[in-house]
Amino acid sequence: MTSAERYDKALAALDTYIREHKMRHTLERERLLKIIADINAPIFTVHDIEAKRKEAHISLPTLYNSLNLFVSARILYRLERTQGVTSEQYKWALDAKNSMRVICTRCGREANFTDPALLRIIRERKYANFIPAHFSLYVYGTCKTCRRLLIQKNENKR
Numbered sequence: 001m002t003s004a005e006r007y008d009k010a011l012a013a014l015d016t017y018i019r020e021h022k023m024r025h026t027l028e029r030e031r032l033l034k035i036i037a038d039i040n041a042p043i044f045t046v047h048d049i050e051a052k053r054k055e056a057h058i059s060l061p062t063l064y065n066s067l068n069l070f071v072s073a074r075i076l077y078r079l080e081r082t083q084g085v086t087s088e089q090y091k092w093a094l095d096a097k098n099s100m101r102v103i104c105t106r107c108g109r110e111a112n113f114t115d116p117a118l119l120r121i122i123r124e125r126k127y128a129n130f131i132p133a134h135f136s137l138y139v140y141g142t143c144k145t146c147r148r149l150l151i152q153k154n155e156n157k158r
Contacts, residue, residue, distance in 0.1 A: 008092050010075045012042035018071035031056045032066045036090075037074075043079065043089050080128075089134075099136045100123075104143035106150075113139075 010033050019146065035052045036044070053063055067090065070076040070077050079089040098119065099101075103110045122135055142150070 003037045003040070006092065006094065007034055008100075010070075010092075013075050013094065014073055017069075017075075020098070023069075028039060028058050028062050029066050029069070032058055032063065033070070033075075036070075043091050045089050098134050100139070101137070102139045102141065102143075104146055105140050106142055106146040109143050109145075 077091045
């Protein structure tokens with residue numbers, strides 16, 4: 001999905017949400033949505049938006065309030081991950097798909113993976129009073145490179 005398509009889809013969802021909840025439609029929210037739509041990363045943080053936010057003359061409180069609004073409107077997901085420091089990360093909810101990722105806790109390297117057996121288990125799982133739409137699975141551990149460096153470090157100590 002291109003950034004223009006993502007922006008149009010998000011703006012339509014925001015307009016619907018704002019109308020249903022009798023809120024004001026503001027130019028700052030539109031600008032912020034455009035800035036976020038232009039980010040090409042699948043997961044982003046407030047720091048990724050910072051420089052462009054200042055150029056668009058959007059205040060920091062407006063940024064955080066708008067991000068909360070976008071989460072409530074199901075335009076974005078808020079992910080809370082801890083890698084040394086807890087930071088809020090955001091992901092588009094509009095084009096969300098099932099994802100499985102491995103993350104190295106030493107160097108932060110991430111990679112996608114697929115496992116048909118896990119996918120089948122998750123799809124067939126029945127949840128009480130809940131219908132899943134999609135999922136994200138994060139597996140934390142140590143990558144091959146970091147593991148090799150740890151082994152070398154331990155051998156050098158002997």
